[in-house]
Amino acid sequence: MREFIYYSKSAVTAGNFIKDNLMQAGRMDIVCNVIISAFFVSNKVRDDVRLHLVFDGPPNAPRHLVLDSSLEKELLISKKDVAGLIKRMLYKCSDKQDGLKEIFPGCFIEKKSFEAVVKGLDADGKNVLLLYRKGKDIRALNLKRNEVFILGDQEGFPKDKKKFLKRIEGVSVGPAILFASQVLTVVHNEWDRLGV
Numbered sequence: 001m002r003e004f005i006y007y008s009k010s011a012v013t014a015g016n017f018i019k020d021n022l023m024q025a026g027r028m029d030i031v032c033n034v035i036i037s038a039f040f041v042s043n044k045v046r047d048d049v050r051l052h053l054v055f056d057g058p059p060n061a062p063r064h065l066v067l068d069s070s071l072e073k074e075l076l077i078s079k080k081d082v083a084g085l086i087k088r089m090l091y092k093c094s095d096k097q098d099g100l101k102e103i104f105p106g107c108f109i110e111k112k113s114f115e116a117v118v119k120g121l122d123a124d125g126k127n128v129l130l131l132y133r134k135g136k137d138i139r140a141l142n143l144k145r146n147e148v149f150i151l152g153d154q155e156g157f158p159k160d161k162k163k164f165l166k167r168i169e170g171v172s173v174g175p176a177i178l179f180a181s182q183v184l185t186v187v188h189n190e191w192d193r194l195g196v
Contacts, residue, residue, distance in 0.1 A: 002191060003050045006034050007114050008153040011055035013063040014090055030153055032079040033181035054114040064112035065089055071106030115164050121148050128168055131183055135170025143196050149187055151180050
């Protein structure tokens with residue numbers, strides 16, 4: 001399974017905060033692009049992906065959303081459709097719920113911090129890596145299927161998250177600064193090239 005964590009400091013954490021202007025909903029437009037890049041290629045849908053979204057924006061942070069390849073992809077053909085799915089997921093999450101709750105097939109949500117998500121995946125034996133421009137070249141790695149790549153939103157990581165991430169190996173996809181959705185596509189391409 002190809003696995004990613006996308007962290008957003010500003011993405012809203014309540015469904016009623018998502019309106020027509022996705023940029024004003026904590027850059028939910030970027031989140032939609034990341035989801036589309038995670039699961040779709042031309043004329044095909046990837047069937048081996050799990051995407052963790054951690055939202056730290058108002059009013060109910062944090063929220064941990066998990067989308068995997070069993071989600072109903074035909075419903076996600078546009079940013080509007082993706083935003084609608086996230087909105088419905090956020091409406092279904094309660095601060096009182098314990099653990100991941102499946103909202104729709106392949107769509108789960110819970111109240112869980114970024115650090116707890118990363119620590120949990122690390123404890124599960126995953127090779128957690130931070131996508132970072134000054135990190136080790138991704139082509140120098142021996143990619144398998146146990147990597148989990150962490151990427152952040154347009155604001156990067158707050159100081160407390162940066163401190164936490166210092167212990168995680170940094171990996172670079174190249175010298176240019178790319179959009180999060182582009183970075184995700186480049187990582188997919190590296191796995192594709194290796195046939196992993």
